[in-house]
Amino acid sequence: KQEVTQIPAALSVPEGENLVLNCSFTDSAIYNLQWFRQDPGKGLTSLLLIQSSQREQTSGRLNASLDKSSGRSTLYIAASQPGDSATYLCAVKDITYGNNDMRFGAGTRLTVKP
Amino acid sequence: EAGVAQSPRYKIIEKRQSVAFWCNPISGHATLYWYQQILGQGPKLLIQFQNNGVVDDSQLPKDRFSAERLKGVDSTLKIQPAKLEDSAVYLCASSLNSGTGDTGELFFGEGSRLTVL
Numbered sequence: 001k002q003e004v005t006q007i008p009a010a011l012s013v014p015e016g017e018n019l020v021l022n023c024s025f026t027d028s029a030i031y032n033l034q035w036f037r038q039d040p041g042k043g044l045t046s047l048l049l050i051q052s053s054q055r056e057q058t059s060g061r062l063n064a065s066l067d068k069s070s071g072r073s074t075l076y077i078a079a080s081q082p083g084d085s086a087t088y089l090c091a092v093k094d095i096t097y098g099n100n101d102m103r104f105g106a107g108t109r110l111t112v113k114p
Numbered sequence: 115e116a117g118v119a120q121s122p123r124y125k126i127i128e129k130r131q132s133v134a135f136w137c138n139p140i141s142g143h144a145t146l147y148w149y150q151q152i153l154g155q156g157p158k159l160l161i162q163f164q165n166n167g168v169v170d171d172s173q174l175p176k177d178r179f180s181a182e183r184l185k186g187v188d189s190t191l192k193i194q195p196a197k198l199e200d201s202a203v204y205l206c207a208s209s210l211n212s213g214t215g216d217t218g219e220l221f222f223g224e225g226s227r228l229t230v231l
Contacts, residue, residue, distance in 0.1 A: 004156070032218050043118075043205055044157070044222040051217060089156055093218050101170060102147075102220055104156030 002027045004092055006105035013080055014113050021075040021108045023090035028068045031093040035064050035075050038087045038107065047088075048075070052095070080112045116140065118223035120206050126229045132194035135226045139187070139208030145169075147220070148181055148191050149205040157205055163189060164211065196230045203227050 003026045013019050023033070032051050036044040048057045048064040050073070056065040063076040073090055087109045091102040119138040127133050139146050145164050149157035160179065162169040166186040174181070178197070183189040193200055203225040209218060 034220060036222075041227070043120075043224040044207075044220075046219060046221060049217055049219045091156075091220070101159045101162065104158075106154070106156045 002030075002092055002094055002103040004090060004103045004105040006088075006090060006108050008108060009106065010109040010111075012111040012113065015080060015082060017080050017112075018076070018078050019080055019110075021077070021088050021110070023073040023075070023105055025071045025073075025092045025103070027094060028071055029095050030068065031095040033064075033066055033073050034091050034093070034102070035062075035073075036089045036091065038089060040086075044089065077110075080110075082112045082114050084112050085110055118206055118208055118221055120204075120223035120226050122226060123224060124227050124229075126231065127196055129198055129230050130195040132192065133196060133228060134193075135191045135204050135206075135228075137189045137191070137206030137223060139189075139206070140221055143208035143210050143221075144186075145209045145211040146183055146189050147207040147209075148189070149207065151203045151205055151225070153202070160191070160204075193228075196228075198230050201228055201230045 005024045007022050034049045035047040038044050050057050050066040061078040066073045087107040089107040091104045093102050121136050147162050148160040151157040160174045161171040161181045163183040166183050181191045205225045207220045207222045
């Protein structure tokens, strides 16, 4: 059964700092990995999706990498801003037949201080 | 393009009462998911529909939870009777699931926050 872990659980940084959020998963037979952002009281907003055959995806100041062999993904945020404050979740979709579930980590709560 | 719509956004009920949540997925999305997110945790899948058929409901507490997607579009999630531990955000998501080449990207609604007193 796929287990997804995110470290750290919370992170506080000053504005302008570059930062890395980590996601690890136990089963490397994945279909894709998706990073989401969740603001308090809101749903999940998709940030980046990395297919199994890809190693990274970029969108603006965000860059997500995927290393299936080590069961790891990182989300890099460049030049952080107070508006980046939110909880970031990663989710993994397995390719095991019949298992269509996205397994989520518990998230990293990011605070960017002005 | 309209996103995933959910209602109500908030609901407060007494334990043992019933509640229903509604979801309208993105147009054309074949797969619909209901997730439960307890405070401080990641979402947990309750049920997955492919068109109007159930793909996975292994984590749905069937003694009190039920869900349907009668015409392969809208879906309703019902809880009856509610327990204190059902207090959570109920998230609906959809994906295109068009087969080979589909990215499998998930799109979420704003969620329905349930408080059981």
